[in-house]
Amino acid sequence: KAGVTQTPRYLIKTRGQQVTLSCSPISGHRSVSWYQQTPGQGLQFLFEYFSETQRNKGNFPGRFSGRQFSNSRSEMNVSTLELGDSALYLCASSDTGNYGYTFGSGTRLTVV
């Protein structure tokens, strides 16, 4: 069974630009969550999607958004990038009610 796939692995963007990250969950998993990992703030929850609907959202500004497609693949978008958005962005998928979240390898975003 293929794991959670995140693309790209590395990304360098300039302040003010926008970026889109992609996550393909494990086949059959309908829930996809996104987390941001930084040295200063640690691991923080961004949002969760289930069956194309945002089910839960963390405490991040509106510049951070996401969506989920009918095949459960998810994208997150960050607009008007700031230096502080530099982080490892992790995606996790899970089976309904299982709480067995499987994480991808992440996308390392650097904003310069």
Add this chain to the structure above:
Amino acid sequence: AQSVTQLGSHVSVSEGALVLLRCNYSSSVPPYLFWYVQYPNQGLQLLLKYTTGATLVKGINGFEAEFKKSETSFHLTKPSAHMSDAAEYFCAVIPLGGANNLFFGTGTRLTVIP
């Protein structure tokens, strides 16, 4: 607000020695409890989880953790450290009755000395 405390941001043990990584949670109602491991430039890998049932949980790579309600703890142990155990370890919780997202501790970096 849910809080997870990992005592010790860095822990060093000798190869073959006991590994003990500490985790305490703050809620009065015990949450679901998890331990994850992260190797450099990698995502998070689930070591073990406690939702219901037996309070001693066995996970992958020889790790286990015991849920102790009276101490609001979920400490991670391994009887004998291996060099390959060197990594960062995160304790996480999902509060009962709330949303299903994970709340993470700040992590403990484990160093194994040969």
